Amino acid sequence: MSKTSKLSYFFIASIFFIVFDIYFSNIILENLQSLPQNPILDLVFVQNTGAAFSLLQNSKEFLIGFSIFALLAIIFYIIKNIKRISTLTLFFCSMLIAGIVCNSYERVIFGFVRDFFKLNFVNFPVFNISDIFINISVFAIVVIIIKNEIINRRLNNRKKN
Numbered sequence: 001m002s003k004t005s006k007l008s009y010f011f012i013a014s015i016f017f018i019v020f021d022i023y024f025s026n027i028i029l030e031n032l033q034s035l036p037q038n039p040i041l042d043l044v045f046v047q048n049t050g051a052a053f054s055l056l057q058n059s060k061e062f063l064i065g066f067s068i069f070a071l072l073a074i075i076f077y078i079i080k081n082i083k084r085i086s087t088l089t090l091f092f093c094s095m096l097i098a099g100i101v102c103n104s105y106e107r108v109i110f111g112f113v114r115d116f117f118k119l120n121f122v123n124f125p126v127f128n129i130s131d132i133f134i135n136i137s138v139f140a141i142v143v144i145i146i147k148n149e150i151i152n153r154r155l156n157n158r159k160k161n
Helices: 004-030 059-085 087-110 127-159
Strands: 041-048 113-119
Touching: 004 059, 004 087, 004 113, 004 127, 059 087, 087 113, 087 127, 113 127
Parallel strands: none
Antiparallel strands: 041 113
């Protein structure tokens, strides 16, 4: 895949995830009372003024600044290294970008992040679609990095022998 194709894929995927997140978050929140509850998952509305697990409560400006820094760092890294980044990695980077953008958008527009998924089978903080995107993408990127490191070490060991 060419450099231009990879960048196009990255930006289109990012836009798709952003639209998906905002659209479905709004639908869920507009229909919160009419959606069925179950033993696994409840839908409740929580205003989260912090970050993950409600850390840094009432630190809106810091969290927005940190998000902008993270977005710029990720985008700069991708543009600089686009030739050697796989399409799969770009997919998860797009998901990560969308999660950061959507949580930041809510912090700017509402002054808080709208969380609504509550797991009933475990004591866990209420979360939203952006949080799911961030967690899945970070986990996947870490797995990809570890896998690539293992492959590179094996190749280097073969070259030495």
